[in-house]
Amino acid sequence: MPISSLHARCWPLLLIAGLAPSAMADDNKTASAVFAAGCFWCVEEAYDKVEGVVGTTSGFSGGDVANPSYDQVVAGGTGHTEAVKVEYDPARVDYATLLYVFWRNVDPFAENRQFCDQGPSYRSALFPMNAEQRRLAESSRDAVAERFDRDVATEVSDFDAFYPAETYHQNFYDKNPLRYRFYKSACGRSERLEEIWGDEAEASSAS
Template sequence: MLRIRNVLLCGLILVPPFGMAMASEETASAVFGGGCFWCVEEAFDKVEGVVSTTSGYSGGHVENPSYEQVVDGGTGHVEVVRVEYDPAAVDYATLLHVFWRNVDPFAVDRQFCDEGESYRSVIYTASEEERELAEATRDELSERFDREIVTEISDFEAFYPAEGYHQDYYRKNPVRYNFYKSACGREERLEEVWGDEAGGLGSR
């Protein structure tokens, strides 16, 4: 099913790599891996208080990897999204709430139709406080579902922005994006796991 995304990328005009936006003094950032970064961008862009989202790669040992290197495997990297947000408008706990309800927390080395280490779900924490919050929510979900949550919680080390054509893909290429998302079965699986909570934008 990974072919779906590769086919959708054919024929696109490539633009220069999208630079990593640094958080300002008024904003903070969080990094999440939830499968296809196109879909994760869309999920977090809907959250009030989120300033911007940037698709990229984290968690591996190769500096400035390409998309092809990451999806081929062996780099240790995960497709991630860097979420820049206004802490006065939305807190990290809310971002975690949205993250969980946009992933399949039981899937090992995959999310929906995309398979491989680069599609595993991960929360990259940048402080002890973030780690404690992430672990607490994971443990709550494990108790709720009475099964193991396989989503990783790892220390954040580095973020490498993805190529420019990946940024805001769902906005720039809505027809291709919606075809991919539908064919991948993402929404159906989220509803199967989370029911009315799927997407995470409802009441907490």
């Protein structure tokens, strides 16, 4: 079975309502950020390792269909890409550090795909939720382009909405470790990241 088909395997779906746009939680003690770096299972794993991150949610962003299902998104036509909403404590980690982690967990030169997963639903993107996040996101993208002297395919698009994926996708890497490790290994994610970023690949901090 092709690896992309393995990732797109269908199970019974549970539709969850979308989250309203907001960079800050109600209590103003945590902040939110949305990142798309290919398979959201892998992106969740990357950010769950970051000190100061208090929660991650796999889902979809960047499209024009409300409350899409996983099957709808990967089939195409909704405009969404797989994304992860990161809740973090700004007193412990800042958005700039989250951007550092993002870039070292993505192939910034791949268009409409990431690693073995192909199609617009796997495009990489940053979804800044306010003016400061946009400034930092654009600056970080410019820095990557300058570092490698190449055009960067990763989009920077204003955040509109985030829709959580079905329950079985949440914390998949932790709940289904054998299947997850097989998928990630066969997809060549770590090898490609190391090819691009060297010792910085899959970083969980900026140190």
